[in-house]
Structure formats: C-alpha cells, structure tokens
Amino acid sequence: MKATIWHNPKCGTSRKTLAILKETDGVEVEVIEYLKNPPTRDKLAQLYSDAGISPKEGLRVRGSPAEELGLTADNATDDQILDAMAKEPILINRPLVETEKGVALCRPQETVHTLL
Template structure:
C-alpha cells in the first residue's frame, strides 16, 4: 500500500505517526516535509475533502499566524483559509496521511491505523 505523510520533523506527533508508518508491513512510504515542499491549494482542498473535514478543522492555530490573519474568526471562509495555507504552510495542521483507504489528520498518531 502506498502512503504519503505531510510531515514536520520538529513535531512529536508527526514523528510518532511516521514511526507507525515505517513499521507497518507492506507500506510504500512517501515523506513530504510540507514546510519545505508545501502542497498546492488544490491538493489541500482534495486532502480535506477526502478526510471529511473542513479547512477550518485543518487549520493550525497554535504556533502559527492564524489568529493574526483573521483565520480563526467565524467569518473566515474555506477559500480564505486554503489560500492562506498555500501561501504559508505553517498554517497546516499535521500530520496529514493519505492512503488508498482515505486521508486522516493523525492527531493523535494512532488515527493513522484507520487508513492502513
């Protein structure tokens, strides 16, 4: 099974999720350090759609400029959030994992088991 993780090596949850994926049998893993290689806006839109979540639910607030940019307010639209994430990948909550079985925001890291 092919799996892709949008990973931040400085994040403990992301590192733990990556370890689960590396230990899983029959997983061909692609690791994307999303701060260095951010996903496109279209890819983000697809990931959140496939995960069954909104861009607002995928927004990283802690340790990001989300509040300063007005993205945490009720009036912030999905389009505004996706545009901001595409420009500033620090706004993307992680780790996102995609397999043929779906996409999950793996917080907590055990959530990855749902798509393996």
C-alpha cells in the same frame, strides 16, 4: 500499500505517526516535508475533502499566525483559509496521511491505523 505523509520533523505527533507507518509491514512511505514542499491549494482542498473535514478543521492555530491573519474568527471562509495555507504552510495542521483507504489528519497519531 503506499502511504503519503505531509510531515514536519519538528512535530512529535508527526514523528510518531511516521514511525507507525515505517514499522507497518507492507507500507511504502512517501514523506513530504510540507514546510519545504507545500501542497498546492487544490491538493489541500482535495485532502480535506477526502478526509471529511473543513479547511478550518485542518488549520493549525497554535504556533502559527492564524489569529493575526484573522483566520480563527467564524467569518473566515474555507477559500480564505486555503489561500492562506497555500502561502503560509505553517498554517497546515499535521500530519496529514493519505493511503488508498483515504485521508486523515492523524491527531492523535493512532488515527493512522484507520488508513492501514
């Protein structure tokens, strides 16, 4: 099984999720450091749709400029959030993991088991 993780090596949850993936037999892991190689706006929209969450649910507020950009208010649209994430990948909450079984925002890291 192939698993793709949008990873931030500075994030403990992301590191723990990656460790689970690497320790699972039969899993081929593709690691994308999304701060260096951010997903496109369309890819983000697809990931959130497949995960069954809204872009707002995938928005990283803590440690990001989300509040300064006005993205945490109820009036921020999904399109505005996706546009901002495409420009500022620090706004993407992590880790996102995609396998043939689906996509999940793996917070907490144990969530990744649902995809394996």
